[in-house]
Amino acid sequence: MTKIAASDFRQQLADLGNRVSYGGERITVTRSGKPLFAVVPYEDAELLEALEDRMDLDLAKKALKRNDTVSWEKAKKELGL
Known part of the structure; x- marks a missing residue:
């Protein structure tokens, strides 16, 4: 599962949404290295x-x-x- 910082997630939301929707990728969003939530x-x-x-x-x-x-x-x- 790909990990990304919350600040980067906000900036890359459209691209990450496409990766999840069309590529089936699962993404863990982190803050200070700790998992906050997953986008699946x-x-x-x-x-x-x-x-x-x-x-x-x-x-x-x-x-x-x-x-x-x-x-x-x-x-x-x-x-x-």
Whole structure:
């Protein structure tokens, strides 16, 4: 993964956007050498979302198997709704 300083990222945004969009490159933006965020192709972000959804679904199924549920009324009360 390519690393670039935040100050350089701002100056090169259009070029870096093209490299990510059309070249599939992944870029880590840093400040003082520490990673701040990553710029990835849209397809990578979609995949990440799908993986997170799958993990959430798996956790929900496990909770249902354990009968580890809370009534809607209790949930609303705990959340102050």
